[in-house]
Every structure is written in C-alpha cells, then in structure tokens.
Amino acid sequence: MSSRSRPESWRLDAASYPVREAFQTRFQDMDINGHLNNVAFAALFESGRVLMNRAVRPMDDRPANERTMVAAVEINYLAEGNFPDPVEIATGIGRIGTSSWTIVQAMFQNGRAIATCDSVIVCRTDGQAMPLRREMVAELESNLVSAG
Incomplete structure (x- = not known):
C-alpha cells in the first residue's frame, strides 16, 4: 500500500463517525480466496451511504424536481474481510460544498x-x-465527522 492511500488516524476510529450500523456479510460475498470481494465492499458501503442520505434527505420532504446522484466513489482496502463475521459501517459527512457533499465511511x-x-x-x-x-x-452539518 502506498503512503498516499494510508488514511488519517481519525478515519480508523469508529467513534469519529456520527452513524454506525452493523451489516451481515454473506457467503456470496466471498472471492476465490475466501475473503470478502471488492463488490461486497462496495455494496456494504452503499448500504451505509443510502441510510445516511435517507436520514439527511427524507424522501417525502424533498421537492419533486430535486435529485441527488453519486459523482465519485473511492474505496481504500486496508485489510481482508471474512465471512460470516458481520461488519460495522461508520458513516458521516466529511465536506459540504455549494451543491454537493462528501460522505466519508470506514468499515470495521x-x-x-x-x-x-x-x-x-x-x-x-x-x-x-x-x-x-x-x-x-x-x-448535513449535524452529521459531520469529528476529525480528531
């Protein structure tokens, strides 16, 4: 792993994130080596992200012409994950822009x-x-991470 992909220490502390949720891994999430595959990581992070977005933007409270979309996703794999152990997805808001925001997450x-x-x-x-x-x-501001 290069030093560029090494996360800041606060990113590795679940207490830094305002929302934490457990998710069960599935047998179908394994790769040929018996570890969680990259698609499983992406799907688990997506589940945590969707829960955060639904809390921030209740579907029935938004204007009919307002939509949100994912513009970019970057996953850094730090260690192997295993089935059948559950994972905890820690989620928070890392940045708020003019017309966008960044959701930051960690999987434990x-x-x-x-x-x-x-x-x-x-x-x-x-x-x-x-x-x-x-x-x-x-x-969004009420769900900011505490970055140490």
Whole structure:
C-alpha cells in the first residue's frame, strides 16, 4: 500500500463517525480466496451511504424536481474481510460544498478497520447543479465527522 492511500488516524476510529450500523456479510460475498470481494465492499458501503442520505434527505420532504446522484466513489482496502463475521459501517459527512457533499465511511470487522470510502454526492434541481437548500445544509452539518 502506498503512503498516499494510508488514511488519517481519525478515519480508523469508529467513534469519529456520527452513524454506525452493523451489516451481515454473506457467503456470496466471498472471492476465490475466501475473503470478502471488492463488490461486497462496495455494496456494504452503499448500504451505509443510502441510510445516511435517507436520514439527511427524507424522501417525502424533498421537492419533486430535486435529485441527488453519486459523482465519485473511492474505496481504500486496508485489510481482508471474512465471512460470516458481520461488519460495522461508520458513516458521516466529511465536506459540504455549494451543491454537493462528501460522505466519508470506514468499515470495521472484529474491531479493526478494513476499508475506507469517500463518496461525492451532487444535488441537482431541474437537471442542473443548484445550491443546497438551507434545511439540507443544516442536516448535513449535524452529521459531520469529528476529525480528531
């Protein structure tokens, strides 16, 4: 692993994230070597990300013409994961921009960090990037990570 992909120490502490949820791994998540495969990592992070987005933006509270989309996802694999042990996905908001925000996450298994994930989410209204609504910014701010 290069020094560029080494996460900051706060990223490896589940207490840094405001939301933590356990997810069960599945037999089908294993690769040929008996470890969690990269698709399983992505799907588990997605589940945590979706729960965060639904909490920040309740589906029935948003304007009909407002949409969000994932613009970028970066996963850093730190250690192997194993079935059947569950994982804990720790999730929070890392950055709030004008029309986007970054969800930062870490995956823990048996008390150790095995991966981190950063996802940039863009808010679009009528097909164009628009400034985030004040209410959404307040919800995002209430879910910021504590970066040490």
